[in-house]
Amino acid sequence: MPESLTKNPEASKSRLEHFALKRLIPLLEETDIQINGPNPWDPQINNSGVFKRGLLHGSLGFGDSYVDGWWECQQIDELVNRILRLPSSKSRWFTTHLISRLRAALFNLQKESRAAQVGKQHYDMGNELYQGMLDQRMVYTCGYWAHSDNLDDAQRDKLDLVCRKIFLKPGMRVLDIGCGWGSFAKFAAENYGAKVVGVTISEEQVKLGMEMCKGLPVDLRFQDYRKINEKFDAVISLGMFEHVGHKNYRTYMHVANNCLREGGLFLLHTIGKNDSLPGVDPWVGKYIFPNGEMPSLKLITKAVESLFLIEDVHNFGPDYDRTLMSWHDNFKRYFVPRMNGSAEQRFYRMWSYYLQVCAGAFRARDLQLWQIVLSKGMPHEAYRRPE
Numbered sequence: 001m002p003e004s005l006t007k008n009p010e011a012s013k014s015r016l017e018h019f020a021l022k023r024l025i026p027l028l029e030e031t032d033i034q035i036n037g038p039n040p041w042d043p044q045i046n047n048s049g050v051f052k053r054g055l056l057h058g059s060l061g062f063g064d065s066y067v068d069g070w071w072e073c074q075q076i077d078e079l080v081n082r083i084l085r086l087p088s089s090k091s092r093w094f095t096t097h098l099i100s101r102l103r104a105a106l107f108n109l110q111k112e113s114r115a116a117q118v119g120k121q122h123y124d125m126g127n128e129l130y131q132g133m134l135d136q137r138m139v140y141t142c143g144y145w146a147h148s149d150n151l152d153d154a155q156r157d158k159l160d161l162v163c164r165k166i167f168l169k170p171g172m173r174v175l176d177i178g179c180g181w182g183s184f185a186k187f188a189a190e191n192y193g194a195k196v197v198g199v200t201i202s203e204e205q206v207k208l209g210m211e212m213c214k215g216l217p218v219d220l221r222f223q224d225y226r227k228i229n230e231k232f233d234a235v236i237s238l239g240m241f242e243h244v245g246h247k248n249y250r251t252y253m254h255v256a257n258n259c260l261r262e263g264g265l266f267l268l269h270t271i272g273k274n275d276s277l278p279g280v281d282p283w284v285g286k287y288i289f290p291n292g293e294m295p296s297l298k299l300i301t302k303a304v305e306s307l308f309l310i311e312d313v314h315n316f317g318p319d320y321d322r323t324l325m326s327w328h329d330n331f332k333r334y335f336v337p338r339m340n341g342s343a344e345q346r347f348y349r350m351w352s353y354y355l356q357v358c359a360g361a362f363r364a365r366d367l368q369l370w371q372i373v374l375s376k377g378m379p380h381e382a383y384r385r386p387e
Contacts, residue, residue, distance in 0.1 A: 024051060031082035040074035041082060047071070063283035063357075067349045076353060077325065080360025127208045130181070132334030133327050138181040138212070141239035141269060142320040142369045151326040154319070159187040162236055165312070165373050166265045167382050168192040172233040175199075175259050177225050178240020182209030182218060189216040197230070199223040225252065228259055234267075235260050241270035245293045246278055249303035257307045262377040266308060271320070272296060272368040288354050300372065308374035311383040317368040324359035331355065 028035065034042045047070035053061035065071060073079050134140055135155045143154030144161050162184065168174070170193030176184050179198025182205075188194040195217040200206060201224060209220045225240075235256050244252045256266050276296040279285075285292060297313075304310065335348055361367045375383070 024054070027083075027086060030086060033079065033082055041076075041078035042073070043079060044072045045070070058282065060282040060286065063287070063353060066353050067346055069349070076356035077321075077328075077359040077363065080357050081363040084361060084364035084366040127181075127204055129331075129334070133331045137183040137187065138208075139183040140180050142271075142316070143323045143326075144316060145319045145322050146316075151323070151330075154323065154326075155183070156187070159184055160191070162238065162267055162269065162371070163188055163192050163194075165371065166234040166236065166267050168194055168234065171195070173197070173231075175228065175230070175232040175235045177228075177235065177237040177256070178243070179205070179209065179220055180238075181205050182213045182220050184236065184238060185209075185218040185220065186213045186216060189213070189218050197221070197232070199225055199228060225255055228255060230259060231261050232259050232264070233261055234265050236267045236269070238269040239271070241268060242289070242292050242294055244295075245291065246295070246299055249295065249299060253303045253307050256374075257376060260376045263380070264376055265311070265380055266374040266376065268300070268370075268372045268374065270295060270300075270370055270372075272300070272370050274366070274368070284354065284357070287350060294367065297370070300370075304374060308376060309379055310372060311375050311380055312371075312373040314371040315368055316371075317362055317365060320367070320369045321359045321362040324355050324362065328352065328355040328359070 024035075032039070036042065036044055047065070047068075050062070050065040050070045053065050053070070055061075057064070066073075066076075130138060130140065135143075135151045137152075137155055137159070139155040139159065142158065143151060144158035145154045146157070148154040148157050166174075168188060172192075173195045174185075174188060174197070176196055176198040179185055179196075179200050180202075182196075182198055185196035185198050188196055196219070198209070198218070198220045200209075200220065200222065203222050206220045206222045210218075213220065237256070241252070260266055271294050273294040273296055276298050278293060280289065280292045280294065301310065331351060335344075335351070339345055339348055358367070362369070373383070
């Protein structure tokens with residue numbers, strides 16, 4: 001920075017903001033976004049420092065400045081959708097992934113000693129919040145909306161889809177890696193007569209989940225996936241692979257393979273991204289899912305080589321947009337009447353921002369949702385196509 005600017009902080013601030021706007025406005029014009037414009041996706045600026053903050057810190061700066069009240073937007077989800085539909089070379093201005101990518105490339109952020117961090121920070125923050133936000137079964141993964149028009153039915157249909165894809169039968173023993181509050185376990189036990197063991201790194205999930213599954217052949221455990229050493233007829237994992245990290249993908253697949261009996265099926269349900277670069281959005285990684293990382297199909301297929309045969313790949317990423325917006329509606333109805341004080345108002349803005357940003361990313365197809373069915377040993381008879 002020139003010495004003349006360092007001697008005059010106000011001039012420095014002004015010129016940085018001018019430089020940021022000079023770069024930002026032409027990009028926004030390509031997306032029909034107007035600063036202080038009339039559309040519901042147009043950001044309304046309360047503090048012009050947001051532009052400098054965004055220039056210096058990317059998505060972390062934009063997210064923090066929103067939580068601080070520096071800007072407002074009626075439809076953050078659509079704002080994000082429009083930004084992410086820009087060519088990647090242009091939308092990268094809003095993200096600044098470099099530091100998070102370097103950390104993910106150099107360190108194993110999801111090693112066993114760190115794995116419980118996301119459980120404590122995200123999943124253990126209070127069951128009441130999730131009961132207010134999620135569907136009646138407390139399914140914290142993407143719903144399947146092909147034949148549904150409400151969240152409860154979409155989540156029921158998703159759970160049933162999983163059961164049908166692994167050809168679940170009465171008496172089968174199933175492992176659920178990352179079981180949450182036991183929504184799949186309860187559904188599979190009640191509707192298919194299955195026996196389910198679920199593992200999670202959230203003590204709060206185990207506590208409430210076992211209450212919800214009382215009287216059923218369900219065993220939910222507070223346990224890291226790397227500690228499982230039992231045999232099962234089928235293995236499923238719904239929305240947990242995003243916490244594994246690329247340095248552990250092969251280990252994860254070895255665990256699933258070791259736990260699955262010969263001839264069994266493993267269904268992996270995971271958010272994914274379109275490139276194989278490490279790291280996660282800096283704002284989401286700091287406040288929502290510490291040490292998270294979205295896989296690419298390339299990294300998944302590399303991890304399963306010689307361990308599994310890929311039987312089926314199903315992408316219904318757009319369904320996550322609708323799921324997240326349903327969660328957002330539920331969250332507003334639940335949380336707004338309970339807000340009392342500045343700390344709760346900040347949490348509301350943070351959580352609302354998280355849900356809408358993620359919805360926008362799925363709407364732009366920047367993120368995907370895959371269900372991948374894998375077989376162990378020989379090709380599974382059920383997935384043979386007629387000649």
